[in-house]
Amino acid sequence: MTDIAQTVSPAPTPGAAFMRALKSFALLRESTPGMVGAALVLFWVIVAILAPLIAPFDPLASLQPMAKPGTVYAQGGTFWLGTDHLGRDILSRIIYGSQTVLFYAPLATLCAYTLGIMMGLAAGYHLGWWDIVLSRISDIILSFPVLVLYIIIIATIGSSGINIIIAITFASAPGIMRIVRGLVLDLRNRDYVAAAQTRGESAMYIMLVEILPNARGPLIVDACLRLGYVIITIGVLGFLGLGLPPPDPDWGGMINETRKMAMIFPHMTIFPCIAISSLILGFNLLADGLREVSLRD
Amino acid sequence: MLILISKRLGFTVLTMIVVSMLLFLLLEISPGNVATKVLGPYSSEESRQLWLEAHGYFEPLWWRYGTWLGNFLSGEFGDSIRFKVPVADILWPRLWNTAVLGFWTFAIMIPLSLILGVLAGMREGSKLDRVISVGSIITTSVPEFASTVLLSTVFVFGLKWLPGTSSMSSGFDWRQMILPVMVLIIYDFGYVARMTRASMAEVMTTHYIRTAVLKGLPYKQVIMKHALRNALIAPFTVIMLQINWLLSGVIVVEFFFAYKGFGALLLEASLNQDIFVIEACAMVAVFVAVASQTIADIGYTYLNPRIRFT
Numbered sequence: 001m002t003d004i005a006q007t008v009s010p011a012p013t014p015g016a017a018f019m020r021a022l023k024s025f026a027l028l029r030e031s032t033p034g035m036v037g038a039a040l041v042l043f044w045v046i047v048a049i050l051a052p053l054i055a056p057f058d059p060l061a062s063l064q065p066m067a068k069p070g071t072v073y074a075q076g077g078t079f080w081l082g083t084d085h086l087g088r089d090i091l092s093r094i095i096y097g098s099q100t101v102l103f104y105a106p107l108a109t110l111c112a113y114t115l116g117i118m119m120g121l122a123a124g125y126h127l128g129w130w131d132i133v134l135s136r137i138s139d140i141i142l143s144f145p146v147l148v149l150y151i152i153i154i155a156t157i158g159s160s161g162i163n164i165i166i167a168i169t170f171a172s173a174p175g176i177m178r179i180v181r182g183l184v185l186d187l188r189n190r191d192y193v194a195a196a197q198t199r200g201e202s203a204m205y206i207m208l209v210e211i212l213p214n215a216r217g218p219l220i221v222d223a224c225l226r227l228g229y230v231i232i233t234i235g236v237l238g239f240l241g242l243g244l245p246p247p248d249p250d251w252g253g254m255i256n257e258t259r260k261m262a263m264i265f266p267h268m269t270i271f272p273c274i275a276i277s278s279l280i281l282g283f284n285l286l287a288d289g290l291r292e293v294s295l296r297d
Numbered sequence: 298m299l300i301l302i303s304k305r306l307g308f309t310v311l312t313m314i315v316v317s318m319l320l321f322l323l324l325e326i327s328p329g330n331v332a333t334k335v336l337g338p339y340s341s342e343e344s345r346q347l348w349l350e351a352h353g354y355f356e357p358l359w360w361r362y363g364t365w366l367g368n369f370l371s372g373e374f375g376d377s378i379r380f381k382v383p384v385a386d387i388l389w390p391r392l393w394n395t396a397v398l399g400f401w402t403f404a405i406m407i408p409l410s411l412i413l414g415v416l417a418g419m420r421e422g423s424k425l426d427r428v429i430s431v432g433s434i435i436t437t438s439v440p441e442f443a444s445t446v447l448l449s450t451v452f453v454f455g456l457k458w459l460p461g462t463s464s465m466s467s468g469f470d471w472r473q474m475i476l477p478v479m480v481l482i483i484y485d486f487g488y489v490a491r492m493t494r495a496s497m498a499e500v501m502t503t504h505y506i507r508t509a510v511l512k513g514l515p516y517k518q519v520i521m522k523h524a525l526r527n528a529l530i531a532p533f534t535v536i537m538l539q540i541n542w543l544l545s546g547v548i549v550v551e552f553f554f555a556y557k558g559f560g561a562l563l564l565e566a567s568l569n570q571d572i573f574v575i576e577a578c579a580m581v582a583v584f585v586a587v588a589s590q591t592i593a594d595i596g597y598t599y600l601n602p603r604i605r606f607t
Binding site for chain 2: 262
């Protein structure tokens with residue numbers, strides 16, 4: 001019985017799943033935009049990891065206010081991108097800001113995915129009232145403009161890193177749930193699910209081990225796109241003054257703090273704008289490349 | 298069709314009730330702040346308590362919610378704490394301003410993105426397709442707040458061609474509309490263009506297009522008469538959903554350009570815990586969301602008779 005079931009079900013072992021994931025990333029070489037996207041994301045990841053080594057100044061230190069890009073600092077070093085109104089080096093703040101965004105955005109996306117996947121699996125696999133209740137809840141949340149939801153939540157419970165993660169999880173999980181539910185509805189009738197059911201596996205095991213790994217393709221593409229949106233969201237919240245509390249460097253907050261001076265010192269806002277746009281572009285191109293590659297085979 | 302509409306209507310009412318209840322609960326988490334925001338940080342504890350009492354904050358939550366709901370149903374939205382006027386007096390003019398902004402954005406964005414999408418999808422993989430596709434990914438990747446800052450740096454501070462704020466304080470001024478509309482178009486057209494491209498590319502691979510080409514019809518006629526009609530069904534839904542997006546998409550733009558619209562109102566109300574304004578705005582948002590979705594579904598069945606909603 002067990003033997004038959006195992007030949008029917010492809011029972012993906014962790015090792016094989018990892019190799020397959022690696023293969024689809026290797027296929028990415030065939031898509032130029034995908035490669036550019038991967039390079040951009042990788043660039044910012046490396047910058048974030050090496051921040052203490054490559055940042056020329058302390059991101060919080062007041063050195064020389066309103067220096068133009070390229071100004072040489074009297075006590076050694078150069079402000080390659082200038083300094084802001086409080087005399088903090090913009091290049092160093094952008095470098096350290098990449099740590100902030102690459103910590104909160106993936107963490108918030110991961111939380112949203114964990115919740116969304118659980119909801120989607122439960123709704124799609126069990127159907128019945130699970131499906132009715134969960135789908136209704138997500139319909140209600142989704143019929144509300146997302147940014148409005150973020151602003152009301154953050155303005156009410158206060159702005160801090162953990163609250164931003166809570167707000168993003170709450171607002172994005174329903175969208176993820178819909179995608180997962182759709183995928184599960186398709187996968188739940190496959191032979192290997194029937195085999196696992198005959199084997200007497202628990203519903204939890206079937207959902208997590210049999211169904212979820214086979215739904216990963218569209219989910220990976222969606223995760224890349226969603227990471228881009230989450231970065232935009234964190235940036236927008238910072239821009240509206242609802243982001244991470246100062247003085248920690250946060251790209252959206254940097255733009256908000258200095259935008260009133262953009263008339264005289266455009267460098268203070270332009271460089272953080274370029275930084276955040278390039279990271280989002282990286283994730284969008286990566287998602288596009290992955291989709292193109294996955295459609296090919 | 299009637300069943301669909303009445304079902305949606307029921308769903309709208311249900312959503313509105315749930316959302317308004319959730320908002321009341323959410324704003325209940327920090328009630329003391331409301332008085333501080335109204336009376337200022339230097340007001341005495343006693344005066345804050347008096348203010349809370351005078352505005353009925355010590356009544357039980359269900360009673361206040363019930364009162365609000367009753368008033369709302371009879372068209373009475375309550376008074377704004379922040380603006381000290383009835384909510385309806387500020388809500389409708391603000392909504393109108395955002396509608397004007399949205400109208401110009403859509404009037405330019407829809408033709409632009411449809412043309413670009415069709416041109417790209419007509420010959421999938423061509424040089425033009427690649428340029429349009431990559432271009433639309435790039436413009437969608439620049440967040441609105443970044444493009445507001447970049448565009449105003451160039452056009453307001455650099456070239457000094459356009460005004461930097463759009464408060465419309467001395468009547469309607471089209472020069473003040475240009476930048477907000479431009480930012481919204483730049484952020485949004487890429488998405489619609491990509492959807493149009495995907496739909497067009499799919500239609501171009503169908504048998505009836507191949508038949509039309511093989512029977513020797515001019516390429517232009519194949520595109521105009523056979524392909525376009527079917528390729529524009531999917532983008533229609535996407536465009537309808539953009540109306541919902543626009544309601545929150547305008548927040549950043551209105552905030553930056555000090556445009557007196559719905560988004561800016563909602564932002565200000567949220568920051569000041571102006572509960573009746575938030576509730577009224579939320580109800581408008583939910584209504585617009587469900588209504589645009591319903592119109593999209595009805596239009597879709599009309600355009601594509603193979604699909605029927607029940």
